[in-house]
Amino acid sequence: MKAALVTSFAEPPRYADVPEPVPVAGAGDVLVEVLASGLHPRIRSQADGSHYTSGDALPLVPGLDGVGRTPDGRLAYFVLGDTPLGAMAEKTLVDPRRMIPLPDDADPVLIAAAMNPAMSSWVAFRRRVTFEPGMSVLILGATGSAGQLAVQIARHLGARDIVAAGRGQERLDALRPLGATATIDLAAAPDAVAAEISAKAAEVDVVIDYLWGEPAQNAIMPLLLGRADRSRLVEWVQIGSVAGADIALGSAALRQANIRFLGSGQGSNSAAGIVAELPSLVAELVAGTFTIDADGVPLAEVTRVWQEPATRRVVLLP
Ligand SMILES: NC(=O)c1ccc[n+]([C@@H]2O[C@H](COP(=O)([O-])OP(=O)(O)OC[C@H]3O[C@@H](n4cnc5c(N)ncnc54)[C@H](OP(=O)(O)O)[C@@H]3O)[C@@H](O)[C@H]2O)c1
Structure with missing residues (x-):
């Protein structure tokens, strides 16, 4: 063959x-x-x-x-x-x-294209965090296939604010009809990005992170320091590392605010756990x-x- x-x-x-x-x-x-x-x-x-x-x-x-x-x-x-x-x-x-x-x-092409990028946030929202309608989300790396689907899945699950962060304003604007309520262009100057994160994403409950590396590292402190109540939990779900395998994280971040870092992928979810979430995702794609x-x-x-x-x-x- x-x-x-x-x-x-x-x-x-x-x-x-x-x-x-x-x-x-x-x-x-x-x-x-x-x-x-x-x-x-x-x-x-x-x-x-x-x-x-x-x-x-x-x-x-x-x-x-x-x-x-x-x-x-x-x-x-x-x-x-x-x-x-x-x-x-x-x-x-x-x-x-x-x-x-x-x-x-x-449609075989739609299903084969979408299942892998969609399951990244579908499984994370449903298995790794306790996500409830009315919560707010920051999606780091929103312009990729997985990010675009995460925007739609967050909306489907009842998210209130969906902040889409990625490179390129035109591609970010295209995420608005899919559910993004605010966008942050990560290609802007670092100070401008930090200010945008503080202004638009400081009150999110969950971060869905496809990037890691510098963009994640640069977003953590502006997000935490912008929070009205730093003791309110924010869960940072690490899913992909297209911008770098490592970050430097000052210990103060973990003391100054109630942030919990966790990941979602093969290992942090069992194979049986991932497979159990797939029929419901297939049903939404088919619909x-x-x-x-x-x-x-x-x-x-x-x-x-x-x-x-x-x-x-x-x-x-x-
Ligand atoms: N853990 C899981 O369950 C799971 C499941 C599926 C996927 N993933 C992972 O999730 C990640 C994303 O997957 P995908 O399917 O969305 O990939 P993709 O379609 O190739 O998209 C990657 C996106 O990342 C952007 N990007 C790259 N470097 C960037 C940077 N430095 N700053 C901002 N944006 C940057 C790219 O934008 P540009 O065009 O600007 O470069 C592109 O839009 C991958 O690492 C993949 O392996 C994990």
């Missing part, structure tokens, strides 16, 4: 022939015909060996999730465990417990509650799209 194949962590995958996977007797996995699989940042880090769950086994077929057809013809969204036999192939092996049925008219900018691209073009800057979520179609 055809698949995307990684033979070196220093090179993009190429379109190649690989043996069709064979279900192991008694293991329960089923052979699924893949229709669509999203090229998420997590997949890029799987394919270059840099993800925190990565091993060093090569070759590997990348791809963590997708939409496929089961041997009995049913459409399903599936998410794989850590495996060298990934989803960017004509067929892959799926544990039926990690499969969510889809109606026949579900058209959330949107995402996505492009379906033939799997044969994997090497080309891998090397292009991603402005919209790419979905590979075997």
Whole structure:
């Protein structure tokens, strides 16, 4: 069968022939015909060996999730465990417990594009913090796929103020119809950004942070010092680190205000916990509650799209 194949962590995958996977007797996995699989940042880090769950086994077929057809013809969204036999192939092996049925008219490109970025905040809001309607949120890194969905998910869950922070005023303005009630352009001068954080985001209850690194580091003190009541809890949920793996944090931040740092991802959530949240998210996507900018691209073009800057979520179609 055809698949995307990684033979070196220093090179993009190429379109190649690989043996069709064979279900192991008694293991329960089923052979699924893949229709669509999203090229998420997590997949890029799987394919270059840099993800925190990565091993060093090569070759590997990348791809963590997708939409496929089961041997009995049913459409399903599936998410794989850590495996060298990934989803960017004509067929892959799926544990039926990690499969969510889809109606026949579900759009494979939409589901494959949106599930990974959407589940980042869906799981965080529903499992990692006690989020209630009327609470307010700051989304750091709101212009990416996950950030755009976090804005929509926060609105869907009843957030009052949704402060979207990211680079580029035009892209931030596009988040207003999706639910953002205020925006902060992180490309502005650091003093101006700090003033904006204090003015617009100081009273939030939850921060959904896709950035970490300098933008997060520079936002923490202005946010805390701007709070009317510093003893009121703010929960900072670390989800992605596109702006840097580390920050420097002065100890005073933790004494001066009631801030709790936590993360949401593989490990901080159990695999079973993540999977348990997926049917409700699938139902909202199928119902058209959330949107995402996505492009379906033939799997044969994997090497080309891998090397292009991603402005919209790419979905590979075997
Ligand atoms: N833990 C989880 O469960 C989970 C699940 C899904 C995703 N994630 C992680 O969440 C992160 C975001 O995912 P995504 O799907 O939204 O990725 P994406 O679509 O590639 O978006 C990344 C966004 O980050 C912005 N960005 C990069 N550097 C920045 C900086 N220094 N300051 C401000 N903005 C910056 C980019 O904007 P520019 O165009 O300005 O560069 C882009 O809009 C990734 O790290 C991903 O691995 C985690």
